[in-house]
Amino acid sequence: MSVQKPSIPKGTRDFSPAEMIRRTYMFDTIKSVFRNFGFLPLETPAMENLTTLLGKYGDEGDKLLFKILNSGDFTDKITSELLSNPNALATRICEKGLRYDLTVPFARYVVQHQSEIQFPFRRYQVQPVWRADRPQKGRYREFYQCDVDIIGSRSLINEVELIQIVEEVFNRLGIRVTLKMNNRKILYGIAESIGYADKMMDITIAVDKLDKIGLENVNAELRSKGISEEAVAILEPILQLSGTNEEKLNLLESIIGGSETGLKGIEEMRTIFGYAQSLDVKLDVELDLSLARGLNYYTGAIFEVKAKDFAIGSICGGGRYDDLTGIFGMPNTSGVGISFGADRIYDVLSGLDLFPEEANLSTRIIFLNFGGDEEVASLRLMAEVRKAGIAAEIYPENAKMKKQMEYANRRGIPFVAIVGSEELAAQQLTLKNMSSGEQKQVAFVDLIKYIA
Amino acid sequence: MSVQKPSIPKGTRDFSPAEMIRRTYMFDTIKSVFRNFGFLPLETPAMENLTTLLGKYGDEGDKLLFKILNSGDFTDKITSELLSNPNALATRICEKGLRYDLTVPFARYVVQHQSEIQFPFRRYQVQPVWRADRPQKGRYREFYQCDVDIIGSRSLINEVELIQIVEEVFNRLGIRVTLKMNNRKILYGIAESIGYADKMMDITIAVDKLDKIGLENVNAELRSKGISEEAVAILEPILQLSGTNEEKLNLLESIIGGSETGLKGIEEMRTIFGYAQSLDVKLDVELDLSLARGLNYYTGAIFEVKAKDFAIGSICGGGRYDDLTGIFGMPNTSGVGISFGADRIYDVLSGLDLFPEEANLSTRIIFLNFGGDEEVASLRLMAEVRKAGIAAEIYPENAKMKKQMEYANRRGIPFVAIVGSEELAAQQLTLKNMSSGEQKQVAFVDLIKYIA
Numbered sequence: 001m002s003v004q005k006p007s008i009p010k011g012t013r014d015f016s017p018a019e020m021i022r023r024t025y026m027f028d029t030i031k032s033v034f035r036n037f038g039f040l041p042l043e044t045p046a047m048e049n050l051t052t053l054l055g056k057y058g059d060e061g062d063k064l065l066f067k068i069l070n071s072g073d074f075t076d077k078i079t080s081e082l083l084s085n086p087n088a089l090a091t092r093i094c095e096k097g098l099r100y101d102l103t104v105p106f107a108r109y110v111v112q113h114q115s116e117i118q119f120p121f122r123r124y125q126v127q128p129v130w131r132a133d134r135p136q137k138g139r140y141r142e143f144y145q146c147d148v149d150i151i152g153s154r155s156l157i158n159e160v161e162l163i164q165i166v167e168e169v170f171n172r173l174g175i176r177v178t179l180k181m182n183n184r185k186i187l188y189g190i191a192e193s194i195g196y197a198d199k200m201m202d203i204t205i206a207v208d209k210l211d212k213i214g215l216e217n218v219n220a221e222l223r224s225k226g227i228s229e230e231a232v233a234i235l236e237p238i239l240q241l242s243g244t245n246e247e248k249l250n251l252l253e254s255i256i257g258g259s260e261t262g263l264k265g266i267e268e269m270r271t272i273f274g275y276a277q278s279l280d281v282k283l284d285v286e287l288d289l290s291l292a293r294g295l296n297y298y299t300g301a302i303f304e305v306k307a308k309d310f311a312i313g314s315i316c317g318g319g320r321y322d323d324l325t326g327i328f329g330m331p332n333t334s335g336v337g338i339s340f341g342a343d344r345i346y347d348v349l350s351g352l353d354l355f356p357e358e359a360n361l362s363t364r365i366i367f368l369n370f371g372g373d374e375e376v377a378s379l380r381l382m383a384e385v386r387k388a389g390i391a392a393e394i395y396p397e398n399a400k401m402k403k404q405m406e407y408a409n410r411r412g413i414p415f416v417a418i419v420g421s422e423e424l425a426a427q428q429l430t431l432k433n434m435s436s437g438e439q440k441q442v443a444f445v446d447l448i449k450y451i452a
Numbered sequence: 453m454s455v456q457k458p459s460i461p462k463g464t465r466d467f468s469p470a471e472m473i474r475r476t477y478m479f480d481t482i483k484s485v486f487r488n489f490g491f492l493p494l495e496t497p498a499m500e501n502l503t504t505l506l507g508k509y510g511d512e513g514d515k516l517l518f519k520i521l522n523s524g525d526f527t528d529k530i531t532s533e534l535l536s537n538p539n540a541l542a543t544r545i546c547e548k549g550l551r552y553d554l555t556v557p558f559a560r561y562v563v564q565h566q567s568e569i570q571f572p573f574r575r576y577q578v579q580p581v582w583r584a585d586r587p588q589k590g591r592y593r594e595f596y597q598c599d600v601d602i603i604g605s606r607s608l609i610n611e612v613e614l615i616q617i618v619e620e621v622f623n624r625l626g627i628r629v630t631l632k633m634n635n636r637k638i639l640y641g642i643a644e645s646i647g648y649a650d651k652m653m654d655i656t657i658a659v660d661k662l663d664k665i666g667l668e669n670v671n672a673e674l675r676s677k678g679i680s681e682e683a684v685a686i687l688e689p690i691l692q693l694s695g696t697n698e699e700k701l702n703l704l705e706s707i708i709g710g711s712e713t714g715l716k717g718i719e720e721m722r723t724i725f726g727y728a729q730s731l732d733v734k735l736d737v738e739l740d741l742s743l744a745r746g747l748n749y750y751t752g753a754i755f756e757v758k759a760k761d762f763a764i765g766s767i768c769g770g771g772r773y774d775d776l777t778g779i780f781g782m783p784n785t786s787g788v789g790i791s792f793g794a795d796r797i798y799d800v801l802s803g804l805d806l807f808p809e810e811a812n813l814s815t816r817i818i819f820l821n822f823g824g825d826e827e828v829a830s831l832r833l834m835a836e837v838r839k840a841g842i843a844a845e846i847y848p849e850n851a852k853m854k855k856q857m858e859y860a861n862r863r864g865i866p867f868v869a870i871v872g873s874e875e876l877a878a879q880q881l882t883l884k885n886m887s888s889g890e891q892k893q894v895a896f897v898d899l900i901k902y903i904a
Contacts, residue, residue, distance in 0.1 A: 006564040006780045009499050009548050014561055016568070017492030017575065024493065036838050038815035038845030040469030041476060045594050046498060046550075046580065047461050047518075066499075069519040069546055071584040075538045078530065086527045094521055096461050098498075109466055112458040116468070118862045120848055123469065128498065132523040142497050155848035157821075157831070164835075278828050279835060328458045363490035369609075376730050379609070383616075383731060386488050393490030396572055396607035410570045 011133070011141030021362060022355050023346065026173070027126055027146070030340055033168045034124040034148050037161060042123045044105040046130075047096040054091070056104045056327070062087075064131045066141075067094035098130040102147045102339070103324065110151055111328035119152030126342075138343065149337030151324075156268060159301050159320065160275040162338045166305055166316060167283035169340065174354045176308040177315070178284045182291040183269055183301050184319070186252065189262015190238060190289075193255065194231035203227065203235075204292035210239055211290065238289060245273050245287040252289070268300060284308075297321045303338055307348045315344045363391045365415040365451050366408045371398035378419045381429070381444060388448045409434065415451050463585070463593030473814060474807050475798065478625070479578055479598070482792055485620045486576040486600050489613060494575045496557040498582075499548040506543070508556045508779070514539075516583045518593075519546035550582040554599045554791070555776065562603055563780035571604030578794075590795065601789030603776075608720060611753045611772065612727040614790045618757055618768060619735035621792065626806045628760040629767070630736045634743040635721055636750050636771070638704065641714015642690060642741075645707065646683035655679065655687075656744035662691055663742065690741060697725050697739040704741070720752060736760075749773045755790055759800045767796045815843045817867040817903050818860045823850035830871045833881070833896060840900045861886065867903050 008014065015023060031041075047068055054062055067090050074093040082089040099105055102125045110117065126146045133139055148165060150158045163179060170177045191200035206221040213221075218239065219232050227235075238255060241248045249266050256262040269287060276285060293302045300320030307315055318338030325333045349355050365385060367378040378394055385392040393413075395404045408416050418430040423441075431442045431450055442450050460466065467475060483493075499520055506514055519542050522529075526545040534541040551557055554577045562569065578598045585591055600617060602610045615631060622629045643652035658673040665673075670691065671684050679687075690707060693700045701718050708714040721739060728737060745754045752772030759767055770790030777785045801807055817837060819830040830846055837844040845865075847856045860868050870882040875893075883894045883902055894902050 006504065006560040007501060008497055008504075008560075008564075009501055012497035012499060014497065014565070015495040016565070017494060020493035020495055035814075036841065036843050038818070038843050040814060041472035042469060043467040043472055045460055045464035045466065046582070047464060047594070049459060049461055052458065052460075063523075066523075067521040068550075069521055069542055071515075071518075073538045075535050075541060078535060083527050083530060086525050089527060090521055098520075108458040108460075112460075113466070113468070118859055120859075122845065130498070142499070150848070153848045157827075157846065157848045160831075161848075275828075275831070279831055362487075362492060366490070375609075376727075379612075379727070379731055389488065391488050391490050393574065394609065396602070396605045396609045396613075407570055407572075 009141070011135030011139075013140060013142070017362075022349070023342070025355065026342065026346060026349060027144075029172050030146055030169055031124065031126060033165055033172065036168070037122075037165055039122045039124040039148055042106070042109065042125045043127060044099065044102075044109055044125070046099055046128075048099055048105055048108065050091055050095055050097045052108050053097045053100055053104060057100055061100060064133055065100055066098040066130045066132055067091075068096040068098070069093060070095055099127070100131055101129050102127060102145045103149075103337070106147070106149060106151075107324045108328055110333070111325050111330040114330060117152075120150050120158075121152055122148075122150050124148040138347070140343065144342040146340040146342050147337060148340075149335055151335030151337075152333055154334045156271045156301075157275065158336045159272050160279065160281075162303065162318065162336060163272070163276055163281060163283060163285060164279070166303070166338065167281055170283075170305070173345070173349060175310075175315075175345070175348055175352070177305050178286055178308060180286050180288040180291050180304045180306065180314075181269070181272075181301060182288055183265035184298050185261045185265025185268065185300060186256070186289065187265075187292065189256040189259035189265055190235070192259040193262060194227070194234045196227055196231060199225060199227065201296075207235075207239060207290045208292040215239065241289060245269070245285070248287050248289070249273075265300070272301060293317060293319060297324055299323075299334075301336065310348045310351050312344050312347060312351075315341050315348060317341075363393050363411065363413050365390065365392045365417055366411075366413045367392070367394040367417045367419065368401065368404045368408075369395040369398050370420055374419050374421060374424050377424050377444075378417070381417070381419065381447060385448060385451070388452065390448070390451060417447070461593070463587030463591075465592060465594070469814075474801070475794070477807065478794065478798060478801060479596075481624050482598055482621050483576065483578060485617055485624065488620070489574075489617055491574045491576040491600055494558070494561065494577045495579060496551065496554075496561055496577070498551055498580075500551055500557055500560065502543055502547055502549045504560050505549045505552055505556060509552055513552060516585055517552055518550040518582045518584055519543075520548040520550070521546055522548075551579070552583055553581050554579060554597045555601075555789070558599070558601060558603075559776045560780055562785070563777050563782040566782060569604075572602050572610075573604055574600075574602050576600045590799070592795065596794040598792040598794050599789060600792075601787055603787030603789075604785055606786045608723045608753075609727065610788045611720075611724050612731065612733075614755065614770065614788060615724070615728055615733060615735060615737060616731070618755070618790065619733055622735075622757070625797070625801060627762075627767075627797070627800055627804070629757050630738055630760060632738050632740040632743050632756045632758065633721070633724075633753060634740055635717035635753050637713045637717025637720065637752060638708070638741065639717075639744065641708040641711035641717055642687070644711040645714060646679070646686045648679055648683060651677060651679065653748070659687075659691060659742045660744040667691065693741060697721070697737070700739050700741070701725075717752070724753060745769060745771060749776055751775075751786075753788065762800045762803050764796050764799060764803075767793050767800060769793075815845050815863065815865045817842065817844045817869055818863075818865045819844070819846040819869045819871065820853065820856045820860075821847040821850050822872055826871050826873060826876050829876050829896075830869070833869070833871065833899060837900060837903070840904065842900070842903060869899070 077092045128142050128144050130142050166179050187204050188200050191197050191203050202225040206218050210218050222232050253266050298319035299322040302319035304314040305316035320336040322334045367382050382392045416432040423429050427444050428441045432439045529544045580594050580596050582594050618631055639656050640652050643649050643655050654677040658670050662670050674684050705718050750771035751774040754771035756766040757768035772788040774786045819834050834844045868884040875881050879896050880893045884891045
């Protein structure tokens, strides 16, 4: 066979040990908060039936699904008609696709297993998803999502729990964040109040750009969508609302209070903020009326988290949905969830140098290898160290000392143990601290207390 | 849109919370041993280029690869010639495939990143793999592998470390096992000694069946493969070797000592068993000359682990390979590794009821919900409990008490906290132990010590 130059598909990544140790720290921190809040782990298969996935993410999403060729002979399904219709052909020769997000498989799971599940169902799920997007900086074709949802309860306590989870996760990770919130009912109320209930999406898309393009340009976009001058004038003070969340809600009520749905949204936010206050939530939670979030299954509160000290898009987002499971035959099941963006959170932790010392997850001490009885003594000592729960290894060969030290150094192992013939005779070892360079003689029996 | 009855592709599985908690326990136990032995985590992408995967698993393996349809228009690659050759067509319209095992991606990674890696490279990898096998009981199209390898060292200490890892993993899991070992060099030596070096694979395949079909049938199979009567006669005592590992090796030496390779294999096993003895390995390690293992990249020691108290195939297997990375352009890099069979180990743990109490990984206490001030008091208390590291939740709605208790009961939550109006006035709660049924009054400030 000819030699192949090894590579991986574009948009995918290998995670080296150094990256894996950091990612494991990040995921473990997030999962430990989820568990502390009583959420249960779930995993679904990487591949779903294409019928489960198609039509759930819009036309654009359908194109981004990775499709898996049917096993066995698939050529008999190829007709000359289908050859001119690649999409139709693809779904004939592919019955399965890779998971595009964790939300649709979750909805599918809930419906399929509804008789076994205790509702309200609190689940978290941390798994990779795949999208045939054009790869670019920070955008991958395989990436992890980290979702937490409560389904089967309309109680706003659930929104509050998600706020607390956001607070606790980023506290533990050491990232200062702002949680921006809005409510789809308020957005509808605004649209309705200015006489354009049917243009809610156009309005929110325009408003969403306020930060980037400024008020004048937003107004211009609104006009271009057919919104009247009068309506633009009513909208302006809403867009410029400032003050505390309470003040914003009061002012908003005076403007859109005539919309029943809008008023409901205002009440929901008052309840949520009220709970947060009585529970001493310290997180910076800000009502942001320009927050819209694209996914059209949201029906109530929506969330987005921004890092305060690092310029990057939102690192977390979610909201309340009232009918995610309807498409699979289980209507009227409300839920609320939030998704942590692992890759961006990783970038923030890296950029702000917030990862803890790696050493505790990797080898703490390496024994050099001089062969013979010294080797056996080292192997025995190492077994004791491992038994004490300390990660240890031995250089497997009696190589030149320089080579062994170089390996220890490059691996970043904090302690090196040397058991040569003199040490063996004295039942001592030479222990070198690789960061200080300090060397000392340590009796075999005392080793653990020096490195623990 | 029409309602779809939800299902998943055959051969794939959802892992429910109860299963996930058990699987997490199993994987965490295995990984903690790997880390304790100084192994580093690695992850590779789910999809590899098909050129990386094809030809690595034999013709049968190639057929079992899941292939991913190219994004965009693929129909222009379909010619009428290719329509009569599905395999060739598949590789034209699919450039990527799902990972079939963790070994080939590991070899690909090592070669691709050789300049960044410190050798000997000790890595572990726990990820799913996919095979388009016909699904049947205990055989899935998506399943996890759990591999640990040291690459870049010929030292037999590495084999010994794997023996110790097997010992420690199954000790921690509480499974009594036998580790069967053999050596490909010995198998070659046997074949060479009876004059059929070229028929080593035929001989080992026949010998591998000794347990199942008995000596007579093995001999018949050997004859059918063209092995002479005389050679079969020499082989017989080898197959019936008994006694300690040392006795077996001595007897074996007297029979196949004329084969240089065979002798080398015997010496390797003596060294490995010698180390194990001086390191007080308690694991039952047995030289089994009928152990062959199918994968033809093994060149030295081979391993297989069987559970003593549960009838199931081998739950762990591996061996020494001298040229795994050659195909990717990096020759002469010896390694040794072992793979833990997650699904079978899970079945053994289930079958022998060895999973620990689940409670510690799931919610420990639930607060019932009576709304109003009682709800706020419960939410505050719950925050304290969570801060103490104890997983807690509140029923999110002021539902009927019976419904709330049923939820707590079905979820298997050990403690229920009741803060009604009387309790709130007295700054006490009623704490119910769900397994004993016992109820007691506990002051708010004392709660944690009762449930910790």
